[in-house]
Amino acid sequence: MLEIKEKKFMLGDKEITIRTGEYALQANGSITLQCGETLVQAVAVMGKTDSPTDFFPLTVEYNENLYAGGIIKSSKFIKREGKPSDEAILKARLIDRSIRPMFSKEMRREVQVIINVLSSDKENPHDVLGLTAACAALAVSDIPFDCNIGGIRLSQVDGKFVVNPTYAECARQDFELVLGGNGQKVIMIECASNLVPDDVIIKGFEESYKYLGQVANAIVELQNEFGKKKVELPAFPTYDELIDRVHDVAIRQIEEFSKILAVDNSVRARFDEIIIKPVLELFTEEELEEQYPEADIRTAVDKIFKKYIRSNVLQHHKRIDAREIEQIREIQTRINPVPRVHGSSMFMRGETQVLNILTLSAPGNEQVLETIEGESQKRYIHHYNAPPFSVGETGRYGGTGRREIGHGALAEKALRPVIPGKDKFPYVMRLVSEVQGQNGSSSMASTCASTLSLMTAGVPIKEPVAGISIGLITGETDDEFVTLTDIMGYEDFCGDMDFKVAGTRDTITAIQMDTKIKGLTFPIVKQAIQQANRARNKILDIITATIAKPADDISKYAPRIDSIVVPIDAIGKIIGPQGKMIKQLQQDNDVTLSIDEEGNVSIAGTNKEGMENVKKTILGMITDPTVGEIYNAKVVRIMDFGAFVEIFPGKEGLVHVSRISKEHVKNVSDVLSIGQEVQVKLIGIDAQERLNFSMNLDDDIEDPDAPKEREPRRERSFGRGRDDRGRGRDRGEKKERTFKKEVSTEKKN
Numbered sequence: 001m002l003e004i005k006e007k008k009f010m011l012g013d014k015e016i017t018i019r020t021g022e023y024a025l026q027a028n029g030s031i032t033l034q035c036g037e038t039l040v041q042a043v044a045v046m047g048k049t050d051s052p053t054d055f056f057p058l059t060v061e062y063n064e065n066l067y068a069g070g071i072i073k074s075s076k077f078i079k080r081e082g083k084p085s086d087e088a089i090l091k092a093r094l095i096d097r098s099i100r101p102m103f104s105k106e107m108r109r110e111v112q113v114i115i116n117v118l119s120s121d122k123e124n125p126h127d128v129l130g131l132t133a134a135c136a137a138l139a140v141s142d143i144p145f146d147c148n149i150g151g152i153r154l155s156q157v158d159g160k161f162v163v164n165p166t167y168a169e170c171a172r173q174d175f176e177l178v179l180g181g182n183g184q185k186v187i188m189i190e191c192a193s194n195l196v197p198d199d200v201i202i203k204g205f206e207e208s209y210k211y212l213g214q215v216a217n218a219i220v221e222l223q224n225e226f227g228k229k230k231v232e233l234p235a236f237p238t239y240d241e242l243i244d245r246v247h248d249v250a251i252r253q254i255e256e257f258s259k260i261l262a263v264d265n266s267v268r269a270r271f272d273e274i275i276i277k278p279v280l281e282l283f284t285e286e287e288l289e290e291q292y293p294e295a296d297i298r299t300a301v302d303k304i305f306k307k308y309i310r311s312n313v314l315q316h317h318k319r320i321d322a323r324e325i326e327q328i329r330e331i332q333t334r335i336n337p338v339p340r341v342h343g344s345s346m347f348m349r350g351e352t353q354v355l356n357i358l359t360l361s362a363p364g365n366e367q368v369l370e371t372i373e374g375e376s377q378k379r380y381i382h383h384y385n386a387p388p389f390s391v392g393e394t395g396r397y398g399g400t401g402r403r404e405i406g407h408g409a410l411a412e413k414a415l416r417p418v419i420p421g422k423d424k425f426p427y428v429m430r431l432v433s434e435v436q437g438q439n440g441s442s443s444m445a446s447t448c449a450s451t452l453s454l455m456t457a458g459v460p461i462k463e464p465v466a467g468i469s470i471g472l473i474t475g476e477t478d479d480e481f482v483t484l485t486d487i488m489g490y491e492d493f494c495g496d497m498d499f500k501v502a503g504t505r506d507t508i509t510a511i512q513m514d515t516k517i518k519g520l521t522f523p524i525v526k527q528a529i530q531q532a533n534r535a536r537n538k539i540l541d542i543i544t545a546t547i548a549k550p551a552d553d554i555s556k557y558a559p560r561i562d563s564i565v566v567p568i569d570a571i572g573k574i575i576g577p578q579g580k581m582i583k584q585l586q587q588d589n590d591v592t593l594s595i596d597e598e599g600n601v602s603i604a605g606t607n608k609e610g611m612e613n614v615k616k617t618i619l620g621m622i623t624d625p626t627v628g629e630i631y632n633a634k635v636v637r638i639m640d641f642g643a644f645v646e647i648f649p650g651k652e653g654l655v656h657v658s659r660i661s662k663e664h665v666k667n668v669s670d671v672l673s674i675g676q677e678v679q680v681k682l683i684g685i686d687a688q689e690r691l692n693f694s695m696n697l698d699d700d701i702e703d704p705d706a707p708k709e710r711e712p713r714r715e716r717s718f719g720r721g722r723d724d725r726g727r728g729r730d731r732g733e734k735k736e737r738t739f740k741k742e743v744s745t746e747k748k749n
Contacts, residue, residue: 002021002022003021004019004020004021004022005019005020005021005225005226006018006019006020007218007221007222007225007226009214009215009218010214011035011152011163011164011211011214011215012162012163012164012211014035014036014124014164015035016033016034016035016129016132016218017033017034017035018031018032018033018133018136018218018222019031019032019034020136020140020222020226021226023041023043024041024043027043027044027045027141028044028045028046028141028142028143028228029043029044029137029138029139029140029141029142029143029228030042030043030044030137030140031133031136031137031140032118032133033129033132033133033136035124035129035164036121036123036124037119037121037123037124038117038119038120038121038123038124038125038126038129039117039118039119040115040116040117040118040126040129040130040133041115041116041118041133042113042114042115042116042130042133042134042136042137043113043114043116043137044111044112044113044134044137044138044141044143045111045112046109046110046111046141046142046143046231047109047110047111048109049109050108050109050234051108051109051110053108054295054299055108056100056103056105056107056108056111057108057109057110057111058096058099058100058103058110058111058112058113059096059110059111059112059113060092060093060095060096060099060112060113060114060115060134061084061092061112061113061114061115062084062088062089062091062092062095062115062117062130063081063084063088063114063115063116063117064081064084064085064087064088064091064117064371064372065081065116065117065118065372066081066370066372068117068118068119068120068372069120069122069371069372069373069374071370071372071374073370074370074375085369085370085371086405086409087369087371089402089405089406090405090406090409091115091127091130092115092402093402093405093406094127094131094178094180094188094190095113095115095130095131095134097180097188097514098131098134098135098149098151098180098187098188099113099134099135099138099145099149099180101187101515101516101517101518101519102145102146102147102148102149102187102518103144103145103146104144104233105236106233106236107144107233109233111143113134113137113138115130115133115134117130117372120372120373122167122372122373122374123166123167123168124164124166124167125153125165125166125167125170126372127153127178128151128152128153128164128178129151131150131151131180132150132151132215132219135147135149135150135151135180135219136219136222139219139220139222139223139227140222140223140226140227140228141227141228142228142229142230142231143230143231144230144231144232144233145230146518147216147219147220147222147223147227148182148216148219148220149180149181149182149187149216149219150180150181150182150212150214150215150216150218150219151178151179151180151215152164152177152178152179152208152211152212152215153165153170153176153177153178153179154176154177154179154204154207154208154211155169155170155173155174155175155176155177156173156174156175156176156196156200156204157169157172157173157174158172159174161204161207163208163211167373173194174193174194174196174200175191175192175193175194175196175200175201175204175508176191176192176193177189177190177191177201177204177205177208178190178191179208179212180212181208181209181212181216181519182212182213182216182217182519183209183210183212183213183214183216183217184209184213184519184521185518185519185520185521186205186208186209186212186513186519186520186525187515187518187519187520188513188514188515189499189511189512189513189525190511190512191508191510191511191512192413192416192509192510193417193503193507193508193509193510193511194417194509195417195418195462195463195503195504195507195508195509196507196508197506197507197508198503198506198507198508198529198530198533201508201511201529202525202526202529205522205525205526205529206522209522237296239296239299239300239303242292242296242297242299242300243300243303243304245282246279246282246297246300246301246304247304249278249279249282250275250279250300250301250304250305251304251308253274253275253278253279254275254304254305254308256274257270257271257274257275258320258321258322260274261320261321261322262321262322265321265350265351265439266351268351268439268489269392275301275305276297276298276301279297279301280294280297283297305490305494306493306494309473309490309491309494309495310473310494310495313325313473313482313484314473314475314480314482317482319484319491320488320490320491321488323486325482325483325484325485326485326531326534326535327485327486328349328468328485328486328535328538328539329349329350329440329486329488330349330350331347331348331349331539331542332346332347332348333345333346333347333348333452333542333543333546334346335452335453335456335546335547336456337355338355338357340557341357341358341359341555341557342358342359342360342457342554342555342557342558343357343358343360343453343454343456343457343458343459343555344356344357344358344453344456345449345452345453345456346449347445347446347448347449347452348437348445349440349441349445349448349486350439350440350486350488351437351438351439351440351488352437352438352439352440352441352442352445353435353436353437353445354433354434354435354436354442354445354446354448354449355433355434355435355436355449356431356432356433356434356446356449356450356452356453357431357432357434357453358429358430358431358453358454358456358457358459359429359430359432360427360428360429360457360459360554360555360558360559361427361428361429361430361559361604362426362427362428362559362561362592362594362602362604362605363379363422363426363427363428363561363594363596363602363604364428364592364593364594364602365428365592366378366379366428367379367381379422379427379428379429380412380415380416380419380428380429381412381428381429381430381431382408382409382411382412382415382430382431382432382433382446382450383400383408383430383431383432383433384404384405384407384408384411384432384433384435384442384443384446385400385404385432385433385434385435386403386404386407386435386438386442387435390435390436390437390438390442391437391438406443407433407442407443407446408433408446410443410447410500410502410510410512411431411433411443411444411446411447411450411467411502412431413502413509413510414447414450414465414467414502414503414509414510415431415447415450415451415454415461415465415509416509417462417509418461418462418463418464418465418504418509419459419461420459420460420461420462424460425459425460426561426563426602427459427558427561429454429459431450431453431454433445433446433449433450438489439488439489440469440486440487440488440489440491440492441467441468441469441486441487441498441500443467443500443512444466444467444468444469444500444502445467447465447466447467447502448465448466448467448539448543450465451464451465451466451543452543452546452547454550455547455549455550455551456547456551457550457551457554457555457558458550458551458552458553458554458555459550459554460550461550463504463505464504464540464543464544465502465503465504465509466502466503466536466537466539466540466543467500467501467502467503467510467536467539468485468486468500468501468502468532468535468536468539469486469487469498469499469500469501470483470484470485470487470497470499470500470501470528470531470532470535471483471484471485471487471491471492471495471496471497471498471499472484472495472496472497472499472515472520472524472528473494473495473496474496474517478521479523481524483499483524483527483528483531485531485532485534485535486535495516496515496516496517497513497514497515497516497517497520497528498513498514498515499511499513499528499532500512500513501528501529501532501533501536502536503533503536504540505536505537505540508529511529513528557606558606559592559604559605559606560604560605560606560608560611561602561603561604562602562603562604562611562615563600563601563602563603564601564603564615564618564619565598565599565600565601566595566599566601566618566622567599567622568597568598568599570599570621570622571595571597571599573621573622573650574595574601574618574621574622575595576649581649582595584649585614585617585618585649588610589605589607589610589611589613589614590605590606590607590610591603591604591605591607591610591611591614592604592605593614601618603615617648617649620647620648620651621648621649621650621651625647625651625682625685625691626682627682627683627684627685627701628681628682628683628701629681629682630679630680630681630697631647631679631680631681631682631693632647632677632678632679633645633646633647633677633678633679633680633693634646634675634676634677634678635672635673635674635675635676635677635678636652636674637674638668638669638672638673638674639668640657640668641656641657641668642654642655642656642657642658642659642660642668643655643660643668643672645678645680645693647680647682647691647693651691652691653682653690653691653692653693654690654691654692654693655678655680655693655694655695656692656694659683659692659693659694659695659696659699660672660695661695661696662696678695679695679697680693680694680695680697681693681694681695681696681697681699682701683699683700683701683702684701684702
């Protein structure tokens with residue numbers, strides 16, 4: 001029999017219910033968490049033995065099952081969910097970054113955490129619930145884990161802070177904080193902000209700690225009530241003997257390395273030559289083979305190197321490359337380094353270098369996202385590529401890793417609030433950051449490069465955006481810490497956090513923070529945000545000195561876009577049966593057409609004449625012709641009594657044989673041929689709304705009392721419509737005889 005155990009607690013105005021003992025009983029830990037009718041499952045499993053790796057092998061998987069939203073995959077051939085979407089990968093990374101610091105640094109057993117979204121009520125977001133569920137599954141398991149952690153989303157909606165907001169509230173929010181932590185420290189940060197001032201964001205952080213405390217306390221209580229006894233980990237090697245033996249030589253070589261690094265960053269590639277090689281020379285060949293493996297010696301040197309960097313910063317405010325605490329490395333920028341593309345830039349900060357390229361496309365080329373909540377579209381896209389050569393190494397090439405997806409999403413989030421609306425700039429925009437070098441915060445370099453590319457390309461962004469990463473070195477107490485501006489690789493490796501902040505001069509657009517310690521106190525968070533503000537303003541000075549404002553026009557290689565609005569009941573006419581009409585217009589005029597449900601038509605292309613022709617054609621299709629106007633027409637049918645011409649798709653009329661020329665025309669086919677383009681004048685519209693044309697452009701109109709302007713109405717073609725073509729000679733001959741009789745009667749009258 002199942003022994004289901006349950007715990008409930010309140011978060012904001014909603015009840016959270018956690019159950020264990022219900023599913024996945026063979027796993028180390030398994031729970032379900034429910035809020036409203038959103039239900040997520042979290043399962044945690046640990047390997048039986050230590051992994052041979054020198055790092056903690058933790059993996060987190062986030063499954064957004066479409067059945068949770070009552071959706072079947074739209075593909076005709078594949079109905080099973082495929083590889084995780086970018087959004088699912090970002091949610092998995094969010095959970096990984098939250099729980100990883102809460103494991104022991106000695107942990108080497110493989111741990112896998114899987115989150116399944118079983119049901120979505122499309123009211124309560126499941127990502128943060130998934131984070132709390134993961135913490136709960138680990139809490140009830142026997143896996144060594146500090147469960148004093150939970151997850152929350154805090155949004156500012158209508159000027160008020162709202163915890164655990166609904167999707168509807170998120171749609172109206174000024175900013176959101178997605179956090180992992182407890183009542184004293186925040187461990188993981190994701191922030192998206194719609195140009196909100198720094199001090200308001202800081203107030204949001206201050207408010208969030210009490211809610212984090214509520215969730216973390218509930219998880220601790222869950223472990224105390226239902227948790228298994230934790231597995232004891234084996235003792236971890238201390239390397240004390242090795243450290244004592246190599247310390248003096250290692251310190252001397254590290255100091256020499258640091259002196260060179262202060263004037264030449266390329267010395268990084270000589271780390272082994274300057275530091276490791278002299279240390280290895282302290283050992284005999286026999287010792288290296290039998291007693292002291294090289295890997296252990298390197299570990300000992302790493303520990304000495306890490307302690308050297310940390311103590312110098314804490315005690316002397318001295319950095320490994322001799323910079324000041326808030327000093328930014330040298331920045332270089334270029335605009336339009338790549339020819340023919342629609343916009344490009346190069347941004348380089350120290351050894352971190354990003355080549356950024358922008359492509360503009362017409363509406364209709366938006367990215368379609370298929371999620372549990374349904375389909376949505378994205379018109380601003382950022383992709384990030386970091387090949388092995390960017391760190392001077394060989395390695396697997398091709399495919400996009402989770403890190404690349406995460407960095408691209410962060411840079412995209414940073415610029416999204418300043419992207420102009422579709423009404424001001426209707427283009428679909430795709431930015432690609434090709435990372436050429438990495439040594440500290442290439443995601444924030446991508447943010448800066450994106451700003452340059454957008455402005456260079458003539459995209460009217462609201463304000464320039466820059467980003468910077470702040471590092472941290474902590475002491476033995478919470479009050480002992482130093483925050484570092486623009487951390488380089490060594491400071492990231494030896495430090496305690498990577499706190500990325502992007503924004504304009506006075507507002508924040510995005511924050512992302514990872515930490516290696518069990519969280520940041522509020523004073524650290526506040527100082528990091530304030531320090532980042534000063535740094536990004538210095539970078540913005542450099543960006544605006546490179547390009548002060550967006551270019552006045554887009555690239556000559558980019559498509560031009562014109563737009564018109566048509567009545568909703570005319571949409572089908574423009575598209576045509578099975579899209580035949582719109583496809584033909586695109587093919588004949590070398591343009592791209594898109595039309596939405598509200599009748600907004602976008603015409604894009606580099607062929608100005610083709611764009612004008614399409615616009616004129618569409619306007620002609622939705623409005624009635626004006627008597628007395630002259631039109632370009634195409635001969636579509638030839639009869640004995642005249643020729644039918646088409647002035648716009650679906651709008652045809654007759655040029656009587658007597659109106660083809662001022663000279664007598666015996667056979668129409670002697671003068672005209674099908675497909676021939678001619679100029680005609682509309683000389684009359686009869687009672688049946690049939691159009692009468694003349695090729696004699698100085699002919700008088702047939703009915704001088706006919707209105708010059710008509711309101712748009714449903715089109716009726718004279719004689720046989722286009723849909724009647726080829727239906728049979730007998731029907732056509734019958735219509736012809738009827739027409740001759742009507743013409744004869746009109747002449748007598």
